[in-house]
Amino acid sequence: MLELIVISTLNGVLFGMLLFLMASGLTIIFSMLGVLNFAHASFYMLGAFFGFQISRWFGFWPALLIAPLLAGAIGAGVERFGLRRVHKNGHVAELLFTFGLAFVIEEIVQIIWGKSPVDFRIPPILDFPAFTIFSTNYPAYKMFMLLVSIAIFAALLIILKKTRVGLIVQAALTHPHMVGHLGHNVGRIFMVVFGVGTALAAVAGVIAGPALVTQANMAGLLGPILFVVVVVGGLGSLPGAFIASLLIGLLQTFAVSMNGSLSGAFGPLGPDYASTWLADIWSVTIAQIAPIMPYVLLVLILIFRPMGLLGTRET
Amino acid sequence: MSEITASAAPPLPAVAEKIKFYGLWVATAIVLLWLPIIFGSGGSLTTFSLIGISIIFALSYNILLGQTGMLSFGHAVYYGLGGFLVVHAINIIGANKLPIPLPIVPLIGGLTGLFFAALLGWVSTKRSGTAFAMISLGVAELIASSALILRSFFGGEAGISANRTKLLRVFDWNFGPQIQIYYLVAAWTLIAVIAMYALTRTPLGRMCNAVRDNPERVQFVGYDPHVVRYLAFCFAGFFAGIAGALAAINFEIANSAYLGAAQSGTVLFAAYIGGIGFFIGPIVGAIFVTFLSLGLSDLTPVWQLYFGLIFIAVVVFAPGGITGLLMMHRPLLKAGTLPSVLPSYLVALVPTLAMIAGLILSIETIVHFSVNPGSDSHIKAFGVSFDAASPFIWAMAAILLIGGFLVARRTWTWVGHAWDHATSTAREKGVAA
Numbered sequence: 001m002l003e004l005i006v007i008s009t010l011n012g013v014l015f016g017m018l019l020f021l022m023a024s025g026l027t028i029i030f031s032m033l034g035v036l037n038f039a040h041a042s043f044y045m046l047g048a049f050f051g052f053q054i055s056r057w058f059g060f061w062p063a064l065l066i067a068p069l070l071a072g073a074i075g076a077g078v079e080r081f082g083l084r085r086v087h088k089n090g091h092v093a094e095l096l097f098t099f100g101l102a103f104v105i106e107e108i109v110q111i112i113w114g115k116s117p118v119d120f121r122i123p124p125i126l127d128f129p130a131f132t133i134f135s136t137n138y139p140a141y142k143m144f145m146l147l148v149s150i151a152i153f154a155a156l157l158i159i160l161k162k163t164r165v166g167l168i169v170q171a172a173l174t175h176p177h178m179v180g181h182l183g184h185n186v187g188r189i190f191m192v193v194f195g196v197g198t199a200l201a202a203v204a205g206v207i208a209g210p211a212l213v214t215q216a217n218m219a220g221l222l223g224p225i226l227f228v229v230v231v232v233g234g235l236g237s238l239p240g241a242f243i244a245s246l247l248i249g250l251l252q253t254f255a256v257s258m259n260g261s262l263s264g265a266f267g268p269l270g271p272d273y274a275s276t277w278l279a280d281i282w283s284v285t286i287a288q289i290a291p292i293m294p295y296v297l298l299v300l301i302l303i304f305r306p307m308g309l310l311g312t313r314e315t
Numbered sequence: 316m317s318e319i320t321a322s323a324a325p326p327l328p329a330v331a332e333k334i335k336f337y338g339l340w341v342a343t344a345i346v347l348l349w350l351p352i353i354f355g356s357g358g359s360l361t362t363f364s365l366i367g368i369s370i371i372f373a374l375s376y377n378i379l380l381g382q383t384g385m386l387s388f389g390h391a392v393y394y395g396l397g398g399f400l401v402v403h404a405i406n407i408i409g410a411n412k413l414p415i416p417l418p419i420v421p422l423i424g425g426l427t428g429l430f431f432a433a434l435l436g437w438v439s440t441k442r443s444g445t446a447f448a449m450i451s452l453g454v455a456e457l458i459a460s461s462a463l464i465l466r467s468f469f470g471g472e473a474g475i476s477a478n479r480t481k482l483l484r485v486f487d488w489n490f491g492p493q494i495q496i497y498y499l500v501a502a503w504t505l506i507a508v509i510a511m512y513a514l515t516r517t518p519l520g521r522m523c524n525a526v527r528d529n530p531e532r533v534q535f536v537g538y539d540p541h542v543v544r545y546l547a548f549c550f551a552g553f554f555a556g557i558a559g560a561l562a563a564i565n566f567e568i569a570n571s572a573y574l575g576a577a578q579s580g581t582v583l584f585a586a587y588i589g590g591i592g593f594f595i596g597p598i599v600g601a602i603f604v605t606f607l608s609l610g611l612s613d614l615t616p617v618w619q620l621y622f623g624l625i626f627i628a629v630v631v632f633a634p635g636g637i638t639g640l641l642m643m644h645r646p647l648l649k650a651g652t653l654p655s656v657l658p659s660y661l662v663a664l665v666p667t668l669a670m671i672a673g674l675i676l677s678i679e680t681i682v683h684f685s686v687n688p689g690s691d692s693h694i695k696a697f698g699v700s701f702d703a704a705s706p707f708i709w710a711m712a713a714i715l716l717i718g719g720f721l722v723a724r725r726t727w728t729w730v731g732h733a734w735d736h737a738t739s740t741a742r743e744k745g746v747a748a
Binding site for chain 2 (some may be wrong): 111221
């Protein structure tokens with residue numbers, strides 16, 4: 001039992017940190033441009049596929065560097081030539097633009113790499129068990145993922161809080177006009193922030209690609225969870241996104257490892273009900289409902305705290 | 316006081332306008348009756364039925380997006396649940412020989428949609444804007460994932476099927492042949508369209524518009540925007556349920572795809588491409604998108620990519636959708652300055668089409684080399700055969716794409732100038748633009 005708890009906590013924190021890598025970019029972009037980038041998970045997917053392709057040509061380490069840069073450049077281009085043009089048509093048009101973009105990116109990825117999963121492997125240098133807890137070998141690659149995401153998290157925190165660049169970005173979040181009057185190119189700040197945000201998502205994609213499945217539907221699978229994270233945390237709140245990421249990461253990981261069901265707890269259902277829809281609910285295990293856990297959390301949060309955990313502002 | 320109300324309220328419509336208004340609906344009904352006589356083949360009847368279902372669904376979506384300003388990514392939930400309940404209802408009615416004929420069964424779907432919208436809507440509509448969009452997405456994922464867990468009700472991946480012909484007969488129709496289904500769908504489409512149009516004319520419909528435009532002022536006047544959004548959400552769920560019920564009757568099956576994100580995306584595409592600013596917009600969009608998805612899938616294997624590109628193009632260049640583009644010309648038409656813009660359109664059309672042709676050519680060539688690289692390079696797309704391996708084709712694609720873009724950009728500026736000129740002339744003539 002203790003083994004299960006330790007392993008699940010490690011995995012949960014890992015998944016949570018991965019989520020936060022993406023949610024942080026999404027949150028900063030939202031606070032700055034006022035638009036929730038629907039295609040954010042698509043950049044995560046692009047990162048994974050670019051990482052796969054580049055690691056095939058040059059190896060994993062160059063891929064870890066080049067793939068996010070490429071995805072970030074595409075992201076910056078999307079902001080400069082797409083979003084900025086749509087901006088005058090309002091937030092709905094901007095959101096719909098990113099929605100269409102997510103659709104198109106998924107189609108393009110399917111055309112280039114096909115619908116089935118690609119063979120994106122863990123680099124051999126990291127393919128060994130890092131340590132053994134009780135009887136479980138914990139893979140080194142997962143520790144590597146954890147370290148990378150924590151390192152980026154720390155770097156992001158330092159840049160935002162301690163440097164001049166971070167100061168300007170923070171100012172542009174709340175007072176873009178004032179920052180513009182002080183002689184900074186706000187348009188360029190927006191573009192760079194969008195690029196960095198999408199590049200962070202791509203980093204998550206490159207490091208998650210070998211551990212999870214690199215497939216054309218990975219954006220569609222992760223995207224909704226990502227939006228749950230930002231809504232649960234409170235739209236536009238970075239600390240909220242952090243807490244919500246860890247919460248959902250742990251929730252889902254623990255749920256997957258639990259096997260309990262109502263029939264396990266209260267005994268099998270009477271034969272009268274055995275063929276009704278009640279039997280489905282009775283026999284479903286917690287592991288089976290793990291995928292819907294984040295959405296249940298979303299509904300609960302909306303009922304009891306519509307602003308989100310640390311959210312302050314409406315819309 | 317009475318003078319103020321008299322000046323504020325619109326004048327009662329003249330008899331001629333009334334005839335025009337009701338005549339339009341009667342004409343629509345006659346057209347719907349005549350359609351199968353002109354296009355009687357099975358394929359076109361199926362297409363018409365799909366269009367009818369799509370129209371109801373897109374219009375119900377527009378109650379949210381166009382009328383109340385709520386962008387939903389999960390409208391298919393109510394469509395799908397309506398469909399599932401109707402399939403179960405048909406099975407139950409058929410097994411127990413209940414005296415309920417098929418034509419009123421869609422009402423069950425509508426009530427299902429209404430029930431679930433009323434259940435989930437209160438939480439969903441607590442917030443508007445981006446938060447609502449994300450919540451609708453989350454709720455949709457919740458329902459869609461639950462559908463795969465509750466296998467005995469939703470039938471897992473295979474879905475649940477029903478036999479629509481075993482119900483109580485009216486006028487000796489068993490609703491086996493597609494022509495009878497066409498008339499069923501057509502009748503329900505007409506009823507639903509009239510009902511939804513009427514809804515926009517009620518005080519509630521007007522308050523919805525007010526909530527869309529300025530929720531804060533709505534609060535000042537004494538209405539709760541949350542309640543208005545909730546009511547609009549319930550109505551949208553009701554009509555989506557009817558659309559889902561008709562789809563389930565048409566296919567005699569309901570599966571988890573009915574509830575899924577793809578279905579929600581399609582209705583969003585249809586409503587937005589058609590134009591959310593006008594009542595008729597989603598109707599145009601539903602017709603356009605249904606024809607497009609049926610037609611494009613025959614012409615090219617990557618039709619969904621084109622679909623997405625068309626959607627992005629509409630969002631970027633024509634946020635009013637197709638009807639928005641057409642309606643922009645109404646003041647010009649009234650002022651008689653429309654002919655001065657048309658030549659510039661014709662001039663701009665040539666390089667723009669060249670650019671699009673170049674784009675299609677490059678996409679199809681790239682698709683050929685990435686999807687089936689080993690096979691014969693003589694491919695056919697949009698009915699045109701060409702050799703994807705020949706450098707001549709590559710050069711032509713590049714010239715059309717880049718050259719077309721450079722020339723087209725010039726001509727778009729002309730169009731802009733001609734447009735500005737025509738609108739200012741129209742304004743001088745006293746037609747509001």
